Amino acid sequence: MEFIKKVIKKIKDGTIKEMYHEAKWIYSYIRNYKMVVIFYIVLGIVGTFMSLAGSIASKYLIDAVTGYDSGRIGLIISVIISMGLGNVAISAVLSRISTKINVKVGNEIRADIYDKIINTDWESMSSYRSGDLLNRLSGDTSTVAGSVIGWIPSLITKSVQFVAILSVILYYDPTMAVLALISAPVTLLVSKVLMKRMRKFNKDIRIISSEMMSFNQETFSNLQSIKAFNLVNVFSNRLRDVQKKYTDVNLDYNRFSIYTSSFMSVVGMVVSYSCFGWGVYRLWTGHITYGTMTLFLQLSGSLSGAFSALIGLVPSAIAATTAAGRIMEIVELPRENMKDEDLVDRIAVTCDDSGLAVEIDNLNFKYADSEKVVLENANIIANPGEIVALVGPSGEGKTTTMRILLGLLNIDEGRSIIKSNDDLECDISASTRRLMAYVPQEKTMFSGTIAENMRMVKEDASDGEIIEALTAACAYDFVSKLPEGINSKIGERGNGFSEGQNQRLSIARALLRNSPILLLDEATSALDVATERRVLRNIMSLNTNKTCIVTTHRPSVLNMCDRVYKISQTQVTEVTTEEVEQMVVDF
Incomplete structure (x- = not known):
């Protein structure tokens, strides 16, 4: 009753x-x-019965050679060999099936989780470090995939094995069965007490593993900065601090495992010696044969082993469910807000010639994890054929505005909309992103060739179209000089090219996408003023109805813009022509 009460308490907590x-x-x-x-x-159960049959056959073989039944030695040996070969074959098949399922389930879970991660609400996901996400996607997923074969089927097969062996021992000697099960209540008690601690250790180990992976990933992503600021020793020392935490957690778990496994080993020894002593006594008194004695020794060890294996599934179940919980934490984050997809499809079909207008109307916004208001009663208009600039001090909301336009952030109050020339309009969300091309300040080129990067946004783009986009972005002048031209390799994060070259390649990719709305977030900051102005002229000449919104710290191109908005201290105000001219002079 006390045990039942504790189980109920655990369910309640x-x-x-x-x-x-x-x-x-x-x-x-x-x-x-x-x-x-x-x-x-089924194969596992068949293998269990074949192994049991082999043990029983061994009993009869020993009885035969000791004179009890010498006439069937050949048949018994044949049975033993057949059972052994059958077990080898079954083990091989099980190993193949196990590997196939682990790989397939692992890939399926990873693909599913990967898709869900990249479709998760951006703001919700931004609180997780990329290394932590990688650890959940790889390590946690592998643990879950392994449990498909390593946990549930094992629970069934080991249960069948336990019952079958216990039945055979009971048939020959009930007392031996009782002795073989001495460890059962002890093992159950230990498992019940330690289950919660096991779960905590599993969580702690996975958390510190994620921290380790995040640290390494962040280090390698910023290796140039670490070297440039002479921070190699600083990060080397930080690694050792993280490793110390990793070591402490693992050693704590190891100590916990040693104590529990040592205790259970002692219990197992007591059971083994008890069974051996009882078997010797029964043999000495003439109640059993040598074959039966051998069978008892085999089956008592197997029975204890089967029970221990069943209890041993508890840690693997805890590991699997802990890993599943970490994956579910990510999977259950809110999805991106996809609004009016059918309406967006209609707008996409009809907007080619006339372009699209973008409007922000009385918009209020603050990030979910902050009380600080970023934008208050903001109003911005950008019409087809216009270049609209957003200026202002760093950290005042320019990039936030871009994220709102991209549908990465959900606004608190007000509206952000797209309007077509035929009076169709829809709220900006993740679904309207298909109508936009975006170029951020940071490097966004992927490893591969220049052409492969370009075709990410237009799979069927011809070499001529790629060259035309590169030319408009003032990038073809250096691409054409490369040994392999547009088929030249690009390293991870644009490695091998300068900041300015990366920006021009990113702009070319956005132009190849040929979306009616182009968002440039400090995308020309690494270009000289003359190249910056030439790029903007080329952009608007390619499509006179393109809506272009740029953020910039440099006012050198502001006199090219149709409208300029200043974002400062949560307020958005339109800048007059005179103020723009003064900005240019002051710069």
């Missing part, structure tokens, strides 16, 4: 309920392979 919820999530992937898993379980 959420521990078992949480594990059940996580296990149910794992099952959602298992059911896609249920027929293969069932076949795996």
Whole structure:
């Protein structure tokens, strides 16, 4: 009754309920392979009975050679060899099935989680470090995938093995069965007490593993800056601090495991010696044969081993459900806000010639994790054929405005809309992103060739179209001088090209996309003034109805803009022509 009360308490405090919820999530992937898993379980059960049959056959072989039944030695040996070969074959098949399922389920979960991560609300996801996400996508997913074969089928096959062995021992000697099960209540008690601690250790280890991966990923992404600021020793020392935390957590778990495993080993020794002593006594008194004695020794060890294996599934279940919980934490984040997709499709079809207008109307915004208001009653208009600039001090809301226009952020109050020439309009969201091309200040080129990077936004683009976009972005002058031209390699994050070259390549890619709305977020900051102005002229000459919105710290191109808005201290104000001219003079 006391045990039942404690179980009920654990259910109420959420521990078992949480594990059940996580296990149910794992099952959602298992059911896609249920027929293969069932076949795996059946083979495992067959292997269990073949192994048991081999043990019983060994008993009769020993009895035969000791004179009890010497007439069937050949048949018994044949059975033993057949059972052994059968077990080898089954083990090989099980190994193949296990690998196939692990790989397939692992890939399916990773692909599913990957898709969900990249479609998750940007603001919700931004609080997670990329290394942590990678650890969840790789390590946690591998643990969950391994549990499909390593946990649930093992629970069934080991249970069958336990019951079968116990039945055979009971048939020959009930007392031996009782002795073999001495460890059962002790093992259950230890597992019940330690389950919560195991779960905590699993969480701590996965958290510190994510921290380690995040640190390494961040280091390698910023290696140039680390070297430039002579921070190599600083980061080397930080690594050792993270490693110390990693070591402490793992050693704590190791100490915990040693104590529990040593205790259970002692219990196992007591059971083994008890069974051996009882078997010797029964043999001495003439109640059993040498063959039966051998069978008892084999099966008592197997029974204890099967029970220990069942209990041993508890840590693997905890590891799997803990990993599932970490994955679910990411998967259950809110999805991106996709509004009016059918309406966006209609606008996309009809806007080619006339272009699209962008309007922000009485917009208020603050980030979810902050009380600070970023934009208050903001109003911005950008019409087809216009270049509209956003200026102002750093950190005052220019990039935030760009994120709102891209549908990455959800606004608190007001409206941000796109309007077509035939009076169709829709709220800006993730679905309107298809109508825009975006170029940020930082490097956004991917590893591969220049042409492959360009074709990411237009798969069927011809070499001529790529060259035309590169020319408009003032990039073809250096691309044409490369040994392989547009088929030249680009390193990760644009490695191998200067900041200015990366920006021009990014602008070329945006132009090739040929969206009616172009957003340039400090995208020309690394260009000289003459090149910057030439790029902007080329952009507008390619499509006179393109709507171009730029953020900039340099007022040198402001006199090319149709309108200029200043963002400062949460307010957005339109700048007059005289103020623009004064900005240019002051600069």
